[in-house]
Amino acid sequence: MSDLAASPAIPKPRTVQLARLLPFALVAWIVAYSLLGRISNWLSRDLLHLSPATHLGSAVAFFIYEAPKVLLLLTLVVFGVGIVRSFFTPERTRVILAGKKESAGNVLAAALGIVTPFCSCSAVPLFIGFLTAGIPLGVTFSFLISAPMVNEVALALLFGLFGWKVAALYLGTGLVVAIIAGWIIGRLHLERHVEPWVYKLVSGESDTVEERLTWEDRLRHGLAAVRDIVGKVWPYVLVGIAVGAGIHGWVPENFMASIMGKSVWWSVPLAVVIGVPMYSNAAGIIPVVHALLEKGAALGTVLAFMMAVIALSLPETIILRKVLKPTLIAVFLGVVTIGIIVVGYLFNWLI
Amino acid sequence: MNKTRIEILGPGCANCKTLYERAESAARDLGLDYEIEKIADLNVILGYRVMSTPALVVNGQVKVSGRVPSVAQLKEMLS
Numbered sequence: 307m308s309d310l311a312a313s314p315a316i317p318k319p320r321t322v323q324l325a326r327l328l329p330f331a332l333v334a335w336i337v338a339y340s341l342l343g344r345i346s347n348w349l350s351r352d353l354l355h356l357s358p359a360t361h362l363g364s365a366v367a368f369f370i371y372e373a374p375k376v377l378l379l380l381t382l383v384v385f386g387v388g389i390v391r392s393f394f395t396p397e398r399t400r401v402i403l404a405g406k407k408e409s410a411g412n413v414l415a416a417a418l419g420i421v422t423p424f425c426s427c428s429a430v431p432l433f434i435g436f437l438t439a440g441i442p443l444g445v446t447f448s449f450l451i452s453a454p455m456v457n458e459v460a461l462a463l464l465f466g467l468f469g470w471k472v473a474a475l476y477l478g479t480g481l482v483v484a485i486i487a488g489w490i491i492g493r494l495h496l497e498r499h500v501e502p503w504v505y506k507l508v509s510g511e512s513d514t515v516e517e518r519l520t521w522e523d524r525l526r527h528g529l530a531a532v533r534d535i536v537g538k539v540w541p542y543v544l545v546g547i548a549v550g551a552g553i554h555g556w557v558p559e560n561f562m563a564s565i566m567g568k569s570v571w572w573s574v575p576l577a578v579v580i581g582v583p584m585y586s587n588a589a590g591i592i593p594v595v596h597a598l599l600e601k602g603a604a605l606g607t608v609l610a611f612m613m614a615v616i617a618l619s620l621p622e623t624i625i626l627r628k629v630l631k632p633t634l635i636a637v638f639l640g641v642v643t644i645g646i647i648v649v650g651y652l653f654n655w656l657i
Numbered sequence: 658m659n660k661t662r663i664e665i666l667g668p669g670c671a672n673c674k675t676l677y678e679r680a681e682s683a684a685r686d687l688g689l690d691y692e693i694e695k696i697a698d699l700n701v702i703l704g705y706r707v708m709s710t711p712a713l714v715v716n717g718q719v720k721v722s723g724r725v726p727s728v729a730q731l732k733e734m735l736s
Contacts, residue, residue, distance in 0.1 A: 396708040396723060423723055427670035428709040430699060435708035507703065530727065625668070628699065 324525040339378050346371040365555025372547050372593070376466045380543065380589070381536055383462030387421075388531025392524040394422045396432055399449070404439045408492045411445035416484035419452030420477075426454060426622040433629055438507050443500065444492020451642055452484035455617035459539060460588035467596045475653070476609060483613070483645040490641050499634035539589040546593035553597035573607045574650035581614025582643055588616050610650025617642060661735065662717070663693040666702045667710035676711040676725045683731035691735075 350367040357363045399422045403415055424432065429450065436446040456477055465473035497505075519527070595608050623635060630638070663680055667673030677695055684691040696702065705714060709723030713734065720734045 427668050431702055432708050
């Protein structure tokens with residue numbers, strides 16, 4: 307094989323230096339975002355001659371303003387979170403959580419749930435991986451609750467449509483529900499309700515090669531996240547905003563106040579109970595949530611509804627049946643549901 | 658030359674399918690003599706001590722888990 311040693315190294319194909327493009331992309335984003343208001347006003351008022359007083363005018367103006375704004379925000383947040391996620395892997399999270407006791411473990415697990423990349427299809431291997439590393443059941447649940455619920459798409463959209471306070475509130479209470487629900491499940495000592503074969507598995511170090519990522523790799527990761535997530539989700543966002551626009555333009559003020567308003571005490575549990583069996587990705591539901599809020603629905607009720615829809619998914623519950631006995635699944639669903647209801651009441655009371 | 662044995666671990670969500678397609682595309686581009694298989698069996702997945710799917714296993718070694726690399730990156734992993 308001496309001729310191989312003699313030949314020059316094959317040069318890597320010239321790929322675009324993402325790091326060089328990044329500043330330009332950010333500037334372009336900032337410019338686009340700041341001009342949005344003016345451009346959409348110009349479009350709806352001067353170009354299309356829509357009067358905000360009419361139903362159609364109001365609805366279309368809403369759409370023209372909100373759609374690009376939300377998509378821009380979504381792109382930025384998904385990119386940012388994609389980069390953050392490149393620093394975390396389930397294997398690393400497992401190592402971090404391995405020694406921790408409950409309480410501190412619950413908080414850490416909930417926080418890590420946000421930044422660790424996690425697909426619901428890997429709920430079972432991850433669950434087993436955590437348990438065999440000696441991570442307590444309750445702590446594992448804190449992770450499993452926060453991971454789907456506090457997701458960057460939901461936060462980006464909440465931030466874009468309602469401002470940073472609402473987004474921060476969702477983030478905060480999502481974490482609190484994950485921490486407390488996980489802690490409660492831990493205190494109930496339900497280990498005997500985990501399928502017995504799980505505990506018989508021998509724990510071992512993960513075989514996966516720890517990848518060393520450069521900053522260029524991380525930027526690529528962020529870009530791939532944008533392509534994958536925004537690429538998959540944008541139709542839902544547009545439909546959601548269109549529905550929101552319709553509600554904005556046509557549904558009379560305070561229509562929702564009667565069913566989802568503060569004065570009705572049963573609105574929170576009702577919203578949550580309706581939301582639990584539903585599953586939608588965050589993108590589709592938030593713009594609808596926006597319009598509901600505008601028409602008088604209480605913030606607590608609407609956020610609780612959203613959490614219920616996003617946090618608990620039927621597919622994931624079915625997958626978890628492989629490792630959890632029905633009692634534990636029921637407790638899991640029950641504790642999270644009650645947590646969300648409490649959060650809903652809390653918001654309605656505070657705001 | 659031995660065949661390159663490619664296994665895609667995962668219960669069948671969209672990411673698993675994408676990884677399967679990209680891996681096969683990469684193998685074909687490289688002109689490899691390969692066989693590719695989709696594994697949803699939990700016991701096998703756990704046997705590889707993989708915690709997040711989808712995962713790529715080449716000739717018994719776990720190359721990547723938890724994300725779907727690009728075709729270019731997969732070519733590097735397969736060669």
